[in-house]
Amino acid sequence: MNPPRSLFDDASHLESIALVDAELAFAEHFYPPAVADDLFATLLAQTHWRQESIQVWGKAHRQPRLTAWHGDDGSAYSYSGIHLQASSWTPTLLRIRRDISAATGHEFNSVLLNLYRDQQDSMGWHSDDEPELGRNPVIASLSLGAMRRFKLKHTTRKEQKTLALDLPGGSLLIMAGDTQHHWQHGIAKQTAPIGPRINLTFRQIIAAKP
Numbered sequence: 765m766n767p768p769r770s771l772f773d774d775a776s777h778l779e780s781i782a783l784v785d786a787e788l789a790f791a792e793h794f795y796p797p798a799v800a801d802d803l804f805a806t807l808l809a810q811t812h813w814r815q816e817s818i819q820v821w822g823k824a825h826r827q828p829r830l831t832a833w834h835g836d837d838g839s840a841y842s843y844s845g846i847h848l849q850a851s852s853w854t855p856t857l858l859r860i861r862r863d864i865s866a867a868t869g870h871e872f873n874s875v876l877l878n879l880y881r882d883q884q885d886s887m888g889w890h891s892d893d894e895p896e897l898g899r900n901p902v903i904a905s906l907s908l909g910a911m912r913r914f915k916l917k918h919t920t921r922k923e924q925k926t927l928a929l930d931l932p933g934g935s936l937l938i939m940a941g942d943t944q945h946h947w948q949h950g951i952a953k954q955t956a957p958i959g960p961r962i963n964l965t966f967r968q969i970i971a972a973k974p
């Protein structure tokens with residue numbers, strides 16, 4: 765039997781990013797530009813994008829982006845009062861999942877797609893720490909389309925500077941280990957006009973909610 769491949773030791777150009785209380789790896793050119801552009805166009809056109817409403821203090825707010833959730837049959841996911849039933853895998857999503865699994869040695873049974881239509885779309889500070897993801901989830905985040913700035917801030921150690929990572933189309937960011945216990949991440953709105961960006965976060969849901 766082959767030993768499991770390390771997250772940071774493979775031929776996929778993933779390089780470790782040093783950050784306390786976190787395990788991060790980044791490949792700026794996981795896909796070459798032509799492939800990334802193709803995947804972006806296909807996903808933009810073929811995805812059934814929805815604008816969900818989340819509950820904050822009992823009040824419904826429309827999310828400032830569009831989303832879609834795909835995964836293995838029967839998988840479901842909940843956050844901020846949204847319950848998403850997975851749509852099935854498409855050939856494009858299966859292809860990306862296969863490439864990311866080959867590069868990381870990790871399996872993923874679901875993917876959340878986010879479409880940031882322009883500079884006004886965003887994602888607030890959060891950790892991906894839902895119980896369904898298990899204790900130390902490996903989350904693989906592929907970016908396509910326009911480059912946006914992804915920020916990470918430590919939740920308790922104020923001396924830790926916020927880390928800003930520009931995520932260009934075709935880049936892959938892996939968050940693993942105890943990253944989700946100590947850091948929040950998000951994508952802020954920006955003033956400079958920018959075109960659409962799609963982000964896919966591949967996740968492994970370990971248990972169905974009762």
Ligand SMILES: O=C(O)CCC(=O)C(=O)O
Pocket residue numbers: 876878887892905914931949950951963965
């Ligand atoms: O768009 C991104 O880069 C981040 C997406 C994200 O954090 C999420 O889907 O949980």
Ligand SMILES: [Mn+2]
Pocket residue numbers: 890891892949
């Ligand atoms: Mn996240």
